[in-house]
Amino acid sequence: MPDFPVDVADEFRECFYVGGRWVRAGAGRRVTLVSPSTERDVLTLPLADSTEVERAVAAARAAFDTGPWPRMPASDRAAHLKRLAEEVRGRLPLLAKLWTAQVGAPIGFAEGLVHAGESRFDYYAGLVEDYAFTERRPTRRGHARVLREPVGVAALVAPWNATFNIFAHKVAAALGAGCAVVLKSPVESPLDALVIAECAEAAGLPPGVVNVITADALESARLVGSPAVDKISFTGSVPTGRRIAEAAARRMVRTTLELGGKSAAILLDDVDLSTAVPALMPFVMPFSGQICFSQTRVLAPRHRLAEVEEALLAAVRSLTVGDPWERTTDVGPVLNERQYRRVLDYVETGRAEGARLLTGGGRSAGFERGHYIDPTVFTGVTPGMTVAREEIFGPVVTIQAYTDIDDAVRLADSTDFGLSGSVFGADAERAFEVAARVRTGHLAVNGFEISPNVPFGGRKLSGHGREGGPEGLEGFLETKAVFMPGS
Template identity: 55%
Template structure:
């Protein structure tokens, strides 16, 4: 079934289309910078997006600073903040049909994919409402000479920066935890997908969250860097590329601002020699290149026992070749376009590098057939890949997967860990016990047995160059808290 194409002027309010949300008000944009959104399916312009100037950033930081220093939010109890958060989650849930369609409209996520994952946003907000209600923000501990109150205080004003590919669910990780902790926030929306956060601002306004607690601006790189460097910002929570994450970390360290980084991935799916072939291929067909591979947890390195290499390559290639590539508004589409011309050229360059370095393509490798316009790339599978090749080491962020053969479990583990990244992973076996034992040896933040799972109460984040810190679960709340100890004398 084909969904109607998104009508920005009809489906979004004038506030969302033309203003920023600052200090509880829909504020006119100070600067004259604008960006045209391009439909990744047709390459046609869709609408103009206003971008923040440095003065817009200053205005948003000042509003968040005042709301934190003088407003009520940080002083509320956990249960009081939970009441606001729960209502916020309910309103976001009510607007999921719009937010799902918006995801498809802005960056070409297939509607079936967007529908499956957009519900993660209200679930995450609701989880942090529950956690805020029960979390011990103050503990009393016995000391040598009396006792101490150990108080978990909000870190302060936080810049939340989520990437263009999955604004809604990624932002919900950050926003839910920051609000539960008592922080105030400035959300920097990316120019490629600017409207999710502004719709969330409408939801927050309706939920009665106090003025200045949530501020939203859309900004490009220079203005984003200006926000990160602002002395009014106590913490930066960033999801994006490793290169940008390193820059943010260096800037924050200069003034000892806190930061959390969720960065790139080159995740391995390890198929053990006893894995059920049909079930494994069925799972990996959808998790190895979801959203045309533009998801950080995509399982893009498939490690297969040499004894089963030929049968796995045959079965997996057939499954990938059968995926429907096409209109993201069609419910039956598995893979839509990549999000932009820049992304399109980047992915094709990686494919060419694989060929230049000696790898072999068994399916795909070029523009998807039947698409004269739009940024469509065939799902592409490489074999004869060695660990030092560029396509085996760098995050491509496109519908490209490499298959590598291993000799035994020890060799498989070496290949899995031979990466600069460590974000996600999976292990496939008919023995859960064997797979779990193998998973514990992988240097990566998240591993699923026989599939791919995520849950609001479980931490997400990476080892090595995949980032620092965790989002989700109690660990995600910890990232927005500082600890203060007050020693009290014995009575």
């Protein structure tokens, strides 16, 4: 198999998509993609310079200020979104392969999850058709017309771990609202957004409505700091999110920030482990734990701790570590050498702070090359330990014991994050009552699900704002009230 076993268009290799055209990048810096499984250089692509960032923003600005997109009837935008969804649907196999080729997601995992991204375009096409962009409310003098208008030019920034799906969340809602967008691709996975650009072109979206560049941290800062940008939607790390929030606050620019998590799965005292553990496992360390909503902390009743340890240990040891292109692989490599060292440093910290290692904790046997880490389980973990508080973003899960429900909720809330979580128990309504007490943005009972019509987002350091559902559309809208005489 070649190092980069995906045939990508020539335009993707040398161009950005700006103003409705494939524009050849200048002779500036480039980024080299490195295979997570072989550690070999596989592809070299251009990085935008300051001029190219400014051109992309200017194209979006012109499309919003003078183009038809924000002014056309919502039903027409919905029709465009439906065509865009069809174009995306035809490229799902390509998008799955790109996920594997660029960042090492197991191909079976990728093929299953790209459909979640596709569903966003269909959902927002349907929502926009019926959404009340104008509402009448009675007043003393007559009535008011409440208008929900597109916020303007939106800078959309996605991370490397699930680039297409995260962009789909943002793009579908922003376009449905009537915004013009600039997609800033991550340097580790720059190809996904170019596929979206190809889909937008094929669907006949007006020029400048969708623009795509790949940029590093310096030029990304130039994008989000541009005075021509009205909205920033960012998914990524807490430090970068803070910098964006500070820059946005200076201009009062609207932001949506999703900054990661340290989510807890609470196993109630009446839980049936024979059903709960299989339901939980796909979300404990999906994509080697490199997913923001991973359920990385398992909270177990103290009197059932040994039972939970045994069940979780057996499940984790049954995972197949291997080549991400093999369909039997459950756990592939982590992204790169930096990520590999970071995860193993956390493992050593866990040991040093007194956590007990049940399995894993080092390089996977049989892999001389590639960033492979054995699935790792810690028990004897207490709330103050680093592995219980910080997002590791690797195949590491911890087990913590609790004494009663109040203690379980306290432990679930004992980190600075509040993105996701889950509760497992024999009585779903009792589990719901526990879930309702946890200070996090998204939870599930006796399973896990992400749906396009349901809001997703976090609290505390996990960020603010929501993506998905009507809430996701409203994140790209401004509200205006016009008072009118008469009824």
